[in-house]
Amino acid sequence: MNPLYAELQWLPRPPADFAGRLKASGSAAVPAGDALRQLSHFGLDLNQLTKLGKAVARTRAAGDTLAPLTPFRLAILSNATIDLIVPALAATALRHGIALEVIQPSYDQVPQEALTPDSKVNAAKPDAVLFALDYRALPLKLSVGDSDAAMAALHGALGYLKMLRDGIKANCNAVCIFQSFAAPPEPLFGSLDCALPGTLRFLLNEVNRELATMTRAWGDVLFDVASLAETVGLADWHSPQLWNLGKFAFSDELIPLYCDHIARILAALRGKSRKVLVLDLDNTLWGGVIGDDGLEGIALSQGDARGEAYLAVQRMALDLRNRGIVLAVASKNNDNVAREPFLKHPEMLLKLEHIAVFQANWDDKATNLRAIAEELSLGIDSLVFLDDNPVERGLVRKLLPEVAVPELPEDAACYARTLSAAGYFEAVTFAEEDLKRAGFYQDNARRAGLQKQMGGVDAYLESLDMTITFQPFDATGRARITQLINKSNQYNLTTRRYTEPEVAEAEKAPEVFTLQVRLADMFGDNGMISVVICRPSAESVWEIDTWLMSCRVLGRRVEQMVLRQILERARSAGIRKLAGVYKPTPRNQLVVDHYAKLGFSKISEEASGITHWELLVESADPERAPMKVISQGFESVREGSLT
Amino acid sequence: MDESQIYPRLQEVFESVFDDDSIQVNPALSASDVDGWDSLTHIRLLLTVEKAFHVKFSTSEIGKLQNVGDLVGLIKAKT
Numbered sequence: 001m002n003p004l005y006a007e008l009q010w011l012p013r014p015p016a017d018f019a020g021r022l023k024a025s026g027s028a029a030v031p032a033g034d035a036l037r038q039l040s041h042f043g044l045d046l047n048q049l050t051k052l053g054k055a056v057a058r059t060r061a062a063g064d065t066l067a068p069l070t071p072f073r074l075a076i077l078s079n080a081t082i083d084l085i086v087p088a089l090a091a092t093a094l095r096h097g098i099a100l101e102v103i104q105p106s107y108d109q110v111p112q113e114a115l116t117p118d119s120k121v122n123a124a125k126p127d128a129v130l131f132a133l134d135y136r137a138l139p140l141k142l143s144v145g146d147s148d149a150a151m152a153a154l155h156g157a158l159g160y161l162k163m164l165r166d167g168i169k170a171n172c173n174a175v176c177i178f179q180s181f182a183a184p185p186e187p188l189f190g191s192l193d194c195a196l197p198g199t200l201r202f203l204l205n206e207v208n209r210e211l212a213t214m215t216r217a218w219g220d221v222l223f224d225v226a227s228l229a230e231t232v233g234l235a236d237w238h239s240p241q242l243w244n245l246g247k248f249a250f251s252d253e254l255i256p257l258y259c260d261h262i263a264r265i266l267a268a269l270r271g272k273s274r275k276v277l278v279l280d281l282d283n284t285l286w287g288g289v290i291g292d293d294g295l296e297g298i299a300l301s302q303g304d305a306r307g308e309a310y311l312a313v314q315r316m317a318l319d320l321r322n323r324g325i326v327l328a329v330a331s332k333n334n335d336n337v338a339r340e341p342f343l344k345h346p347e348m349l350l351k352l353e354h355i356a357v358f359q360a361n362w363d364d365k366a367t368n369l370r371a372i373a374e375e376l377s378l379g380i381d382s383l384v385f386l387d388d389n390p391v392e393r394g395l396v397r398k399l400l401p402e403v404a405v406p407e408l409p410e411d412a413a414c415y416a417r418t419l420s421a422a423g424y425f426e427a428v429t430f431a432e433e434d435l436k437r438a439g440f441y442q443d444n445a446r447r448a449g450l451q452k453q454m455g456g457v458d459a460y461l462e463s464l465d466m467t468i469t470f471q472p473f474d475a476t477g478r479a480r481i482t483q484l485i486n487k488s489n490q491y492n493l494t495t496r497r498y499t500e501p502e503v504a505e506a507e508k509a510p511e512v513f514t515l516q517v518r519l520a521d522m523f524g525d526n527g528m529i530s531v532v533i534c535r536p537s538a539e540s541v542w543e544i545d546t547w548l549m550s551c552r553v554l555g556r557r558v559e560q561m562v563l564r565q566i567l568e569r570a571r572s573a574g575i576r577k578l579a580g581v582y583k584p585t586p587r588n589q590l591v592v593d594h595y596a597k598l599g600f601s602k603i604s605e606e607a608s609g610i611t612h613w614e615l616l617v618e619s620a621d622p623e624r625a626p627m628k629v630i631s632q633g634f635e636s637v638r639e640g641s642l643t
Numbered sequence: 644m645d646e647s648q649i650y651p652r653l654q655e656v657f658e659s660v661f662d663d664d665s666i667q668v669n670p671a672l673s674a675s676d677v678d679g680w681d682s683l684t685h686i687r688l689l690l691t692v693e694k695a696f697h698v699k700f701s702t703s704e705i706g707k708l709q710n711v712g713d714l715v716g717l718i719k720a721k722t
Contacts, residue, residue: 019658047659047691054662083683245686245702252690 001236004414005257007043010406010422012397014042022051032059033066033099038401040094046084046255053087056094066099070270074262075103075126075174077110077164079137080249085259092259096267097381107247110137114167122171128269129168130177130223130262131161134249135184135204143198144188150197154206161211165220176220177265180208182229182250184238221428223265225258232257264426272381274404274424275437277320278372280387281331281338281360285317285350286310287412291337291490291551291587300347307347309412313386314349316416321354324434325425326376328357330368330385332554334589335360337490356438362590364457364555365392366399384424388412389552390523391464398463399456458626461556464521466627468558470565472634473507473514480528481516484548488531489587491549493580493594498546511536513569517562519553519627529553530562540576542566547580547594557625563598564624565631570617578620580613598622644696644722649715656695660688670712696722 003009015021018039025035036059039052059066072093076082086102093100105113105120110133113119121129138157143149165176183204187193193201208226215222229237232254242248250258267273282289287299287306301307321327327350331338338360342352352358357375359368365387373380381402387393393405406422408415427434473481482500489495498506506512517530529550537543544566549558570578580595592611596602599620600613654668661684666677674680680688692714693699698721708714 019664046687050687051662081683084687241702245705246683252687 001251001253002232004409004418004421005232006253007045008256008260009043009409010418011041011043012407014044014048018042018044018048019051022055025055031067032064033069033094036066037069037094037097040091041397041401044091044256046088046252049088049091049256049259050084052091052094053089056090056099057087060099060101069094069097069099070272071099071101072128072266072270073101073103073124073126074266075105075113075121075124075129076132077105077113077121077129078132078134078249079108079110080132080134080243081107081247082132084248084252085132085255088255089259089262092256092263093266095260096263097272098263098266098270100263100266111164111167114164114171117171119171122168125172126174128175128177128221128266129172130179131164132179132249133181134179135181135200138181138207140200140203140207142200142203145196145198147197150203150206153198153203154210157203157207158210158214162214165218175269176215176218177223177262178211178215178220179223180211180226182226182234182237185234221265221269223262228258228261261423264423265428268426268428273426274325274384275378275382276326276328276356276372276376276384277317277425278328278330278369278383278385279313279317280365280385280389280392281329281333281341283388283412284310284386284415285314286341286345289551290341291333291590292487294489295340295345298341298345300341300345302347306412309415311347311349312416313412313419316419318349318354320425321438322435323430324437326356326378326438327354328372328376329355329359330365330372330387331360332362332365332551333360334490337587354438362554364395366396366457369396369400369403384419384422386415386419388415391521394464394523395457395460398460457555462626464523464556466519466521466556466625467630468561468627469518469520469630469632470562470634471516471518471632473503473516474633475504475507477516477528478503478507481531484528484531484550485546488548488550489585490551490590491554492585492588493547493591494545494583495585495588496546506533513542513566513573515562515565517558517565519556519558526550526553530558532562532566534566534570534578536575537579540574541579542570542575542577543579543581551590556627557623559594559598560622561625561627561629563620563622565629567617567620567622568631569634576617578615578617580615582611582613584609644719646715646719649696649718649722652695653692653711653715653718656688656691660684660691668711670715671710673710692718698722 022039025039028035036055086104089102090100103121103124103126113121139160140157141153168174168176181204183201187201188199193199196202212222237250237254239251242251279285287310288297290298299306300310317327341348357372359372369383369385373383380400384404385396388408396403397405404424406418408418478500482498482503485498506514513534515532516528519526519529531546531548533546534542535545580600582592595613600615603612603614605611650668657666657668658664661679689700689705696718698718704717
């Protein structure tokens with residue numbers, strides 16, 4: 001079974017103590033509706049959904065309305081057993097902001113419930129009725145090869161469905177949601193079942209086609225189960241054992257997915273579908289980092305496996321825009337650098353005119369998402385945020401839980417599919433105006449005004465469980481050190497390039513202080529993310545020849561921790577002063593204030609823009625960041641050579 | 644698998660299927676002993692057992708189970 005769908009992999013995995021958290025939610029300080037909703041934002045399995053659904057029912061029975069969730073009453077008519085689905089559906093509806101009450105009549109009473117004016121369903125006056133019928137509910141007689149009989153069977157089946165609909169409309173006037181029909185994977189011929197009139201496959205295809213047209217004409221809703229079943233595979237959807245065991249229409253493993261699809265439809269009926277797709281840039285819309293790799297270095301070409309994956313994301317974003325979804329950008333980059341590919345890269349499918357709001361700066365992403373929502377005058381809950389970086393995703397989920405943030409797989413080739421599978425943009429109606437909606441936002445890729453920073457970022461950083469590892473240069477790290485030295489452009493104070501032999505020289509020179517820095521966090525190991533080289537320039541002075549860092553770890557106060565390490569080593573080597581120099585380049589404007597922020601004093605500035613800085617080792621005490629420090633492989637720099 | 648490996652995992656299965664944390668799996672335990680162990684929960688229990696132990700039960704095998712001891716015997720035979 002494809003785990004993307006069976007496990008709802010766009011949702012984070014459930015915590016190990018889910019059951020415990022559910023028990024504890026009753027005593028939380030937040031309203032019950034919110035507490036239960038928080039627990040629904042994971043890829044829960046059937047058992048977990050059942051526990052959560054029962055908690056919803058208990059809370060409602062105790063008189064709690066589950067505010068601020070939107071109430072919805074759904075009746076389900078089915079020829080199959082739905083008991084395993086009902087609690088799971090109530091739990092899943094929480095995820096979409098709905099407090100769901102399910103009205104469940106007795107088993108297999110579909111026409112009775114629809115047509116009898118005072119049936120349980122009609123008397124309950126539900127908001128909507130879901131006809132969860134499977135193909136066995138249709139009065140279809142197979143008539144292989146007989147076109148006339150096939151047409152009669154088709155009309156009979158459609159007439160039956162219309163009769164059910166008319167009954168509901170006359171008796172309680174609820175919105176009608178019809179499921180399309182998944183054919184069982186047991187053809188009588190093979191390919192001929194498709195074209196030959198009167199086979200089950202032929203008849204179901206025709207019923208589904210007509211049903212789609214009719215529901216649109218009636219103003220009712222279609223839940224395209226046929227397409228869902230095809231997506232996961234008919235052979236996985238249908239389970240003969242489960243039908244025989246208890247008249248279950250499809251595999252229990254797909255109940256969480258089925259419920260999520262229904263919940264999306266209910267949310268769409270209540271206007272809760274998302275409207276905006278906010279895109280990260282580096283490693284989301286193209287491979288690589290534009291600030292470091294430049295236009296020539298980012299992966300975005302047809303014919304290049306890596307590039308194709310990102311083109312697929314752009315294509316999907318563009319197609320979404322063409323159906324009325326608004327696009328925005330939130331990227332940690334200088335604004336002009338971020339815009340370059342949109343303006344100049346020949347393979348970019350997305351242009352600036354497609355982007356309503358373009359936020360490229362060094363603020364945290366939560367602040368930028370709020371700015372985007374305000375600029376568009378839309379609620380923060382209209383946003384979907386696509387970012388390859390699990391740290392950014394975690395930050396936004398923590399600080400802005402109303403934003404939908406899909407988990408993404410390791411392989412970018414599956415990003416577009418994962419975004420689509422999550423179904424954030426489900427709709428139940430479509431009109432001409434929808435096509436133009438994206439354009440109403442005057443896509444001039446404007447920048448929303450800079451906002452006051454959101455609180456909570458520091459607490460989030462602490463929760464990341466970071467470990468920073470310091471080592472001097474060594475043979476093992478040499479190749480990667482050389483690579484970083486030569487490809488870092490943005491967070492690079494002096495942009496001095498070294499060949500590998502030159503790196504080896506620095507490694508071995510006893511008077512040169514070198515640092516290779518690694519950072520790991522709860523999401524994994526980021527590998528080597530910073531390189532420092534200090535050389536004695538005068539008595540008791542180290543000049544910082546090289547200081548560079550990967551932009552991926554900006555905003556985590558790595559620089560402060562690196563400075564603390566340099567100072568510690570400087571002290572034990574008897575150094576009194578650190579001298580820093582900033583050499584401006586077209587790409588490293590980002591670090592013009594690097595030394596100022598670290599407490600260095602500016603000594604001079606040249607006409608070229610080169611600045612010189614100084615820090616006295618004795619008094620310097622940069623703030624600690626919440627990370628564990630590992631320091632290994634050091635010996636006194638003065639004594640002997642580093643091996 | 645033998646009983647000493649089966650029972651701990653089965654205990655976890657029961658905790659994920661039932662709301663009552665105080666259930667202790669033992670050979671004599673059956674549906675009449677547990678609140679909420681109705682026919683539907685029984686099916687959910689067996690489906691969860693199948694996934695937890697990577698086994699498949701046939702309809703006739705399911706029909707013969709009277710208590711947890713029978714279930715454990717069946718799991719043992721299949722693993």
